[in-house]
Amino acid sequence: MGKETLQVAIVGSSGYTGGELLRILLNHPNVTVSAITSERSAGQPITAIFPHLASLTRLICEPLDPAVIAKKADLVFLALPHVTAQDAANKFRALGTKVVDLSADYRLADPAVYAQWYEHSHQYPELLKQAVYGLPELRREQIKKASLIANPGCYPTSAILGLAPLIKQGMGIADLTSIIIDSKSGVSGAGRSPALAYHYPEANEGLMAYKIGTHRHTPEIEQELSALAGHPVTVSFTPHLIPMNRGILTTIYARLTENLDTTTLHGRYSDFYKHEPFVRILPAGQLPNVRNVRGSNFCDIGVTADPRTGRAVVVSVIDNLVKGAAGQAVQNMNLMMAFEETTGLTSAGLFP
Ligand SMILES: NC(=O)c1ccc[n+]([C@@H]2O[C@H](COP(=O)([O-])OP(=O)(O)OC[C@H]3O[C@@H](n4cnc5c(N)ncnc54)[C@H](OP(=O)(O)O)[C@@H]3O)[C@@H](O)[C@H]2O)c1
Known part of the structure; x- marks a missing residue:
C-alpha cells in the first residue's frame, strides 16, 4: 500500500475529461484534489462549470502555472489538447511531479511518427523515451515504475483490448495483414470546444465515417499491436461519429489462422483476461452494448468465430470518457502509487 492521501491536480x-476526472477522484479514498486549472474560467468555482458536482467540492479554477501547481500536488493529470500538454508535462517532470497525460503527446514512441501524424515536431524527445503507454492490461509492471504515463486514446483502448488475445506473440491466431477496425464514437470524444460537426442539428440523427485511413489514432493502434505481436502490424481503421453523448463501439474483423468455433475463441479470450478487473468477456453468443458501460471503467467484449468466412468478429465497448480517458488515468495513478488498482473505479455503469 502506498501513501494514504495523495495530493493531485487536474x-x-x-x-x-477534466470534469470526469474530478467526478471520479472526489470519491477516491486515497486522494485529495488540491488544485484544478482552467485558463478561461480562472477564479470561478468548478461547480459553475459542472453543476452536477455542486455541494461535492469547493475547488476554484486557477491558471496553469506549473511552479504553483507543483507545490500543491504530487501528481498531475493533464487533460489538455495535444502540443499544449507536451510542454506542461516537461515542466511538471522538471519539478519532480508525476504526470498522467491524457493527450496524445507522449503516446508515440518515435518522434518522427508523431511529427508525421500530428504535424508538429516533438519538443522533448528525451522525455518521450521515459513515457510508458498506460494500458494496464498490457503494461502493468512498467506503469508501476513510471513517472510519466501516456494515457491511451479512446479508440485505441477499445481496439487494442479487443485484438490483444488474437495477436499476442506466441499465442496469436490472426493473420496480421487482415485486421479491420470499425469504430463508432459518441460526440464527447471530440472534447468540449464547439465545432460545426458537433453542433446538435449537425450531429443528431446522423451517422458518418470520417478520416478513413488517416485518423491520428491509427499509428498508436499499430504501435501497440506491433509490440504485442512482435511483428509490424498495419490496420484499416475507420472511425464514425454517432449521435450519443458517450461511448465507443468497435467491431474488429480478422482472418483466423486456425479453424476455430465461437466456443473455442471465447475460451481463449476468457483465459487471456481472466485476472483483469475491468475487462468483461461476455458469455458466448452475447454481444456488448455501450449502454452497459456508460459511466463505468469496464470494457465489455463479445467474440464470434464465423466459420463461413474464416474470420473472428470481435465487438468491444467502452465509455470514451472513463476507460477511454479519465477512468483509465485513475487506474494508472493507482498502479503508480501502489494503491489497490480498482480503487475509486468499481461502480457499475448507468442503466438504462
Ligand atoms: N474526450 C475524450 O473522449 C477523450 C478521450 C481520450 C483522450 N482525450 C484527450 O484528452 C485531452 C482533453 O480532452 P477533452 O475532451 O477533455 O478536451 P476539452 O473538453 O476540449 O477540454 C480541454 C481543456 O484544456 C484546457 N486548455 C485548452 N487550451 C489550453 C491552454 N493553451 N493552456 C491551458 N489549458 C488549456 C481547457 O481549459 P479552458 O477552460 O481554459 O478552455 C479545458 O479545460 C485531449 O488531449 C484529448 O485528445 C479525450
Whole structure:
C-alpha cells in the first residue's frame, strides 16, 4: 500500500475529461484534489462549470502555472489538447511531479511518427523515451515504475483490448495483414470546444465515417499491436461519429489462422483476461452494448468465430470518457502509487 492521501491536480479541469476526472477522484479514498486549472474560467468555482458536482467540492479554477501547481500536488493529470500538454508535462517532470497525460503527446514512441501524424515536431524527445503507454492490461509492471504515463486514446483502448488475445506473440491466431477496425464514437470524444460537426442539428440523427485511413489514432493502434505481436502490424481503421453523448463501439474483423468455433475463441479470450478487473468477456453468443458501460471503467467484449468466412468478429465497448480517458488515468495513478488498482473505479455503469 502506498501513501494514504495523495495530493493531485487536474490541469484542464473545465473540459470533458477534466470534469470526469474530478467526478471520479472526489470519491477516491486515497486522494485529495488540491488544485484544478482552467485558463478561461480562472477564479470561478468548478461547480459553475459542472453543476452536477455542486455541494461535492469547493475547488476554484486557477491558471496553469506549473511552479504553483507543483507545490500543491504530487501528481498531475493533464487533460489538455495535444502540443499544449507536451510542454506542461516537461515542466511538471522538471519539478519532480508525476504526470498522467491524457493527450496524445507522449503516446508515440518515435518522434518522427508523431511529427508525421500530428504535424508538429516533438519538443522533448528525451522525455518521450521515459513515457510508458498506460494500458494496464498490457503494461502493468512498467506503469508501476513510471513517472510519466501516456494515457491511451479512446479508440485505441477499445481496439487494442479487443485484438490483444488474437495477436499476442506466441499465442496469436490472426493473420496480421487482415485486421479491420470499425469504430463508432459518441460526440464527447471530440472534447468540449464547439465545432460545426458537433453542433446538435449537425450531429443528431446522423451517422458518418470520417478520416478513413488517416485518423491520428491509427499509428498508436499499430504501435501497440506491433509490440504485442512482435511483428509490424498495419490496420484499416475507420472511425464514425454517432449521435450519443458517450461511448465507443468497435467491431474488429480478422482472418483466423486456425479453424476455430465461437466456443473455442471465447475460451481463449476468457483465459487471456481472466485476472483483469475491468475487462468483461461476455458469455458466448452475447454481444456488448455501450449502454452497459456508460459511466463505468469496464470494457465489455463479445467474440464470434464465423466459420463461413474464416474470420473472428470481435465487438468491444467502452465509455470514451472513463476507460477511454479519465477512468483509465485513475487506474494508472493507482498502479503508480501502489494503491489497490480498482480503487475509486468499481461502480457499475448507468442503466438504462
Ligand atoms: N474526450 C475524450 O473522449 C477523450 C478521450 C481520450 C483522450 N482525450 C484527450 O484528452 C485531452 C482533453 O480532452 P477533452 O475532451 O477533455 O478536451 P476539452 O473538453 O476540449 O477540454 C480541454 C481543456 O484544456 C484546457 N486548455 C485548452 N487550451 C489550453 C491552454 N493553451 N493552456 C491551458 N489549458 C488549456 C481547457 O481549459 P479552458 O477552460 O481554459 O478552455 C479545458 O479545460 C485531449 O488531449 C484529448 O485528445 C479525450
